[in-house]
Amino acid sequence: MGTSAWRSLAAKLGVEQPLIQAPMGGGITTPELVAAVSNAGGLGSIGASYLAPEDILRQAQAVRALTQRPFAINLFSPVGPTKSVDPAPMLEILARYHAQLGLPAPQSPATALPDFLGQVEAVLASAPAVFSFTFGIPSASVLESFKSRGILVAGTATNVQEARQLEASGVDAIVAQGSEAGGHRGTFAGPFESGLVGTMALVPQVVDAVKLPVIASGGIMDGRGIAAARMLGASGVQLGTAFMTCREAGTAVAHKAVLRGARDDSMRITRAFTGRPGRMIANEFITALEGSEAVLPFPAQHYATIALRGAAARQGDTRFMALWAGQGAALSRDVSAADLVKALLSETDTVLRSAVE
Incomplete structure (x- = not known):
């Protein structure tokens, strides 16, 4: 049941258990959440993709003030230049929603993420145990700059082809992101539809295709999911949605409530909020923009909708919030991160013990 692989990855990460809290941007992965997971024996992760270098340094310092244990920092790999698109149609649509929330008219959005190499320098200076992307x-x-300093490197794959490319690049571990996962689809070698492989099917195929530790991700919410991943050959697991309702998470109150009330069929993959395919709970904004040619490329759409999303979160108006969620959201719990880690590990042990009886 993968006990030796599980222990081996834990040793490489410097943690008690290779149970990773997924890096989630937008303020969800607060220093308190990251540190709580690491202090509980797992690996907390900072979602730093939208952060300026100085903010990455501040986040890492805040985590270090709360824990001496290992943690990870995650960035988006450079996505390259996107085609120039007139933002006027999107801004016209957004203006209607801005008016409903009492916001001024939207302005032309930024079209680029923070400088990647500047972010890399900030991550290197922060010296996490793991750099993931x-x-x-x-x-x-870039990869060598981390490896030369003893920082483990983990990349995300959504199909076997991507896993093989990651192995060839020299990474230390691969996160196999099943289609059930919440958040952005990580697909990079082809259209995102080519990466819509379920976790149950993806993990064993990636395990067979590469010689690196494989970390299962997508739809894992409790000990049953962790035990299943281990039986499929995973050396570790990464959970995102499960941690979004923890008390330390920066998830908006209304978002947490929607997660706990979600159904198995509540989620959609949409470009509506960021311009890049991602899984979240459907709402009025997603429905209104379905199939719309006005949606801007990533990251312009992300920046165009920031004001709307922020105001909606403050007002508790879930019609216009980016309600990120994996397909297992209905299994969310209202607990502390430490209690969740404890429960997950206890449940896993129970399932694995019963499997050999």
Whole structure:
């Protein structure tokens, strides 16, 4: 049941258990959440993709003030230049929703994420135990800059082809992101539809295709999911949605309530809020923009909708919030991160013991 692989990855990460809290941007992965998971024996992760270098440094310092244990920092790989698109149609749509929330008219959005190499320098200076990434593969020089300092490197794959490319690049571990996962799809070698492989099917195929530790991700919410991942050959697991309702998470109150009340069929993959396919709970904004040609490329759409999303979160108006969620959201719990980690590990042990009786 993968006990040796499980222990081996834990030793490499420097943690008691290779149970990773997924890196989630937008303020969800607060220093308190990251540190609580690490202090509980897992690996907390900072979602730093939208952060300026100085903010990455501040986040890492805040985590270090709360824990001496290992943690990870995650970035988006550079996505390259996007085609220029007139933002006027999107801004016209957004203006109607801005008016409903008492916001001024939207302005032309930024079209680029913070400078990636500047972010890399900030992560290197922060010296996490693990550097993880998604949306592609950074350059060989970037990866070497981490490996030369003893920082483990983990990349995200949504199909076997991507896993093989990651192995060839020299990463230390691969996160196999099943289609059930909440958040952005990490697919980079082809259209996102080519990465819509379920966790149950994806993990064993990736395990067979590469010689690296494989970390299962997508739809895992309790000990049953962790035990299943281990039986499929995973060396570790990464959970995102499960941690979003923890008390330390920066998830908006209304968002947490929607997660706990979600059904198995509540989620959609949409470009509506960021311009890149991602799984979240459907709402009025997603429905209104379904199939719309006005949606801007990533990250312009992300920046265009920030004001709307922020105001909606403050007002508790879930019609216009980006309600990120994996397909297992209905299994969410209202607990502390430490209690969740404890429960997950206890449940896993119970399931695995019963499997051999």
